[in-house]
Each structure stands twice: as structure tokens, then as C-alpha cells.
Amino acid sequence: MISSSAKGDLIEGFDGIVCDLDGVIYRGHEAVPHAVESLLSVLSSGVIVVYATNNASRAPVEVAAHLEALGLPGPGSRVVTSAQAGARYVAQHCHPGSRVLAVGGVGVSLALQEEGLRPISAHEAVAQMSPSQEPVAAVLQGYGADVAWTDLAEAAYAVQAGALWVATNTDSTLPTERGKAPGNGTLVGAVRQAVEVDPVVVGKPHTPLYELSVSVLGTSIERTLAIGDRLDTDIKGANAAGLESLFVFGGVHGWSDAVRAEQNERPQYVATDMRSLQLAYTKPVQDTGDPYRWVCGEARAWVTAAGDLHVSQQGTLNERLRAALRALWHAGDVRGMPMDPGGGDGKALANELDLALATHR
Numbered sequence: 001m002i003s004s005s006a007k008g009d010l011i012e013g014f015d016g017i018v019c020d021l022d023g024v025i026y027r028g029h030e031a032v033p034h035a036v037e038s039l040l041s042v043l044s045s046g047v048i049v050v051y052a053t054n055n056a057s058r059a060p061v062e063v064a065a066h067l068e069a070l071g072l073p074g075p076g077s078r079v080v081t082s083a084q085a086g087a088r089y090v091a092q093h094c095h096p097g098s099r100v101l102a103v104g105g106v107g108v109s110l111a112l113q114e115e116g117l118r119p120i121s122a123h124e125a126v127a128q129m130s131p132s133q134e135p136v137a138a139v140l141q142g143y144g145a146d147v148a149w150t151d152l153a154e155a156a157y158a159v160q161a162g163a164l165w166v167a168t169n170t171d172s173t174l175p176t177e178r179g180k181a182p183g184n185g186t187l188v189g190a191v192r193q194a195v196e197v198d199p200v201v202v203g204k205p206h207t208p209l210y211e212l213s214v215s216v217l218g219t220s221i222e223r224t225l226a227i228g229d230r231l232d233t234d235i236k237g238a239n240a241a242g243l244e245s246l247f248v249f250g251g252v253h254g255w256s257d258a259v260r261a262e263q264n265e266r267p268q269y270v271a272t273d274m275r276s277l278q279l280a281y282t283k284p285v286q287d288t289g290d291p292y293r294w295v296c297g298e299a300r301a302w303v304t305a306a307g308d309l310h311v312s313q314q315g316t317l318n319e320r321l322r323a324a325l326r327a328l329w330h331a332g333d334v335r336g337m338p339m340d341p342g343g344g345d346g347k348a349l350a351n352e353l354d355l356a357l358a359t360h361r
Contacts, residue, residue: 010246010269010281011042016219018080018210018243021053021063023229023251024274028177031070032250033360038274039072045278049078052213054169054203054233056083056142056184057105080213082168082203086140087111088212089166089202094137101125101158103151104142104168104184112140122154135161141191141199142168143184152187156194165195169203171233175252204228204237211241227274231257231265244268246276250357255321255350259328259341266329270322272356282319284326294330296323303331308344317356324349 011017017039019025025035043049051067058066061076068074083104090100094117102109102119112119120128125136136158144151159165171183188199202208214224226243228234229251238245247258247267258270269281284296293302299315301323311324324346332339340346 009278011277014225015223016048016217018052018213018226020228020234023175027175030177034273034275036071050213052080054082056107056168057144059107059110083107083111083142085202085208085212086166086168087115090138091115098137101136101139103155105144108142122151125154136163138164140166155191159195165199167199167201204233207241231261235267236265256341259339284323294323294326299323301327307337309346311345
């Protein structure tokens, strides 16, 4: 048997962090437990942090004010939104000063203005209709709490007329303090029902938002860590951009999602919360005497021939979660077995995780 691979504090391997916001730093107006103090500690050690969000509804300065109210002071330039990535894409494909239909919150319009474009609302698009009026060159569609049917209809009309269609993101849900709410993906889907083309998507899991974030940081890909709570956007996007990633529980995706994650949605690091950034990180490794058994610190996990997960009682919760995930992923990838998150000790492990998150342990 071999011991698991341990490294120094997780953050020691990185110069910069691209951190998600919704579900990682806050849920609605409330801070996620341990997130603020963990990032303050990281910042004090000299690591640079930018906050990259698919939520395009607010301007970066507004998001920065929210972060400051939670205890994370700093300039608005540390916030990078999918609206900014979308506006940059539009500017690269349209003439300066082009009229662009802005669908979403104020962050969409401001991002377009910063790129030298002329944002117009759905109301303005209708009021300015005339044969002599320059047509809308593009549609930039992001999330906004006040997006109405008229916004979606004007977006569809513009796309039907040949306008470039850029979506900030296609997240199906948005985490709030009350639970999950419909995300921008539902609004984009409504427009897609009326048109014959797909939008260009710039937010995670697509790479433009991560590429913009790394350029703002000024760090290298190899020395930048992405942190997120969504496997299908944050982690998949980080993998596509060549970034290592930390997946934290407690946001949109949980134990069952992590077990069933596709290979391109799997993170290099897994933790219950952000405190793991400045803790020694132990990676799970295969037991040389039993390739079906995975070892992480004091924890052991394996999947039986019947498909049941077995996890030792030894080790921290994080160690057991990491060993269990590797055992289940290995069982599915190599042995062709169904990865059942509730089989064997899986249900008990999931319940322990839920309890830890509920009590902020």
C-alpha cells in the first residue's frame, strides 16, 4: 500500500485566482460561510484575485460595492463579467459606434459603452424604427431581473434580420438566498425558439471570460487557479481554458452532481469550502496493492464488484470525499460500472456533507 500524495498549502502553487461569485462568495446578499475570511487571508499572502461571474445583470462597480459590504474591499476592476466578455466580442465583429440591442441588467449596457458601442433598449429599438435608421448590428443578451417579453421579442426580431447574437451565458439556474431561480439560459432559450441560429456564448464554460480574467490578472495560465461551485460552467470552462480548478460544495452542484460529472467537468481539487485554500492539500492516489482502492490521507475508498461504494471512517471529511470521488470515477471510466452516488456508503457520505454545510463546520 502507498500513502496519498500531499502538497503544501493549496494556494502555494498559484499567483492568481479567478473566483466565481454566485454560490461561492455569496448567495443573494448573504456571504457564503468561510469565503470572505479565506480570501482575505489569501490576499494578505500576496495572491491576486479577480472575480469572474456569468451574471451580467450588474455593473462591475456595483458588484465591487457588494463585495466591499461583505468585507472584501477593492476596486471595481477586480470584477470581470460575462457582459464585458460579450461586449468585447461584439466590438471585435462590429464597427465602432454600432447600435447594439442590450438585453439584461445595467451591466450589459455599460459593458457595450466601454467598448465604444451604442447600446439601445427594446423600447428605443421600437421608437427608432424607420427606413433610414441604421439597423441593429448585434444583440447582447444577459441576465436581468426586469427582462420582459418585449426584450425577448425585439432580440428575436433583430436576430431574424441578421444581427449578430451574443449571449453572456446559458446558465439554467441562478443561486439566491431563497434557493435556485431561473437563469439566463432560460431567457436565451425563449429567444432560440423564435430564431434559426444559436447564439455565440462567451461566459463559462466557454473560454472568453476566463481568458479575459487571466489577462486582467496578468498571471500565467499555469499559475492561476479557478474556483467555482458549478461543474458544467466553472470547472468545465476552467478545463477548456487550461486552468487548474477548485470545486467547492455548498453552491449549485452537490455530491450527486460531482459523482456523475463528465471527465471534462472534473476539477483537480475538491473541498467543502474555501478554507482549504490555505490548508495542506492531500490528493487521492491508487493503492499499488489494489488498483480499485484509492487513498487520501487517512481515508480509503473503493467500489465493489456489485457497484457499492465503501469509504473508511478514518480521515477528514474532505479526504473521504476526495477518495470516494476518485474511486467512483475510476469505476465508471475504467471498469464501465454505473457511478451511483447513493450506493453503499455514498448516501451516508452525502448526508454527512449536507450536515457539515448546514452547520458551517
